[in-house]
Amino acid sequence: MTVHTADLLADAGTAPDGGRSPRGSALYLDGVTVSFDGFRALNELSLVVDHGELRAVIGPNGAGKTTMMDVMTGKTRPDKGKVLLDGSIDLTKLDEARIATLGIGRKFQKPSVFETHTVVDNLELALAGDRGPFAALKFRRTADKAARIEAVLEDIALAHRAHEPAGRLSHGQKQWLEIGMLLMQQPRVLLVDEPAAGMTDAETSQTAVLLKRLAQSHAVIVVEHDMGFVRDLDCKVTVLHEGSVLAEGSLDHVQADQRVVDVYLGR
């Protein structure tokens, strides 16, 4: 089925989250509900993330963080509610592949780089799309592509390891490489799941620097449990609980909220 852009334009004029219009937002969720066998993994979830914004999403196990990302990427379709990209593109009508091409990149917790390929080849393979890895390797590097690879290598601080097999990188560096692979596709929105898990302290703080830099030109949503890392991100924090937003604001603000302490931080 061919999907025309005009068909994707949702009615953006109705009541938004907290009176906020979808206009200008990168991702806009309003009243999103997802049920599994009657259990509401997301319950009227409303959330607005702007272009050029870094947002941390925290919350106890089972709060709905993964389901939220599944809805944003089209892996899970909500029972009801609005999910808009760029304030107007209705993501609930699109499948995962189409949403990825529209510019939502997702990094899962476990890195899945091609260990035997070099760092540069991994970045190039990320451009392969559905042509397959071997076809991509045969393509000559255009000047454009080479420039993009170089820029991404700088972004992810791996220029000095560019021609080494990815299998030789540390765990943290593999995570950065995978973020780099997403960047090759020039996404508008990046979803990053627990990037600091398993990293050394030095890698964790470097990851915060990297994500803050990326957020200057992308919307970046980070799901995280490590509060030290969230503090390093120095951004607005959304606390999810039972599929809805329990609190939102600076880390200091949400940490001072007794309800957040009761359901999450105090445990």
Ligand SMILES: Nc1ncnc2c1ncn2[C@@H]1O[C@H](COP(=O)(O)OP(=O)(O)OP(=O)(O)O)[C@@H](O)[C@H]1O
């Ligand atoms: N496919 C599914 N079928 C049934 N229940 C599900 C399914 N996916 C998620 N759930 C339930 O929905 C709730 C929210 O799960 P989700 O994985 O989104 O939470 P989370 O905040 O990501 O948790 P964690 O921090 O443990 O990863 C949980 O109670 C989970 O058991």
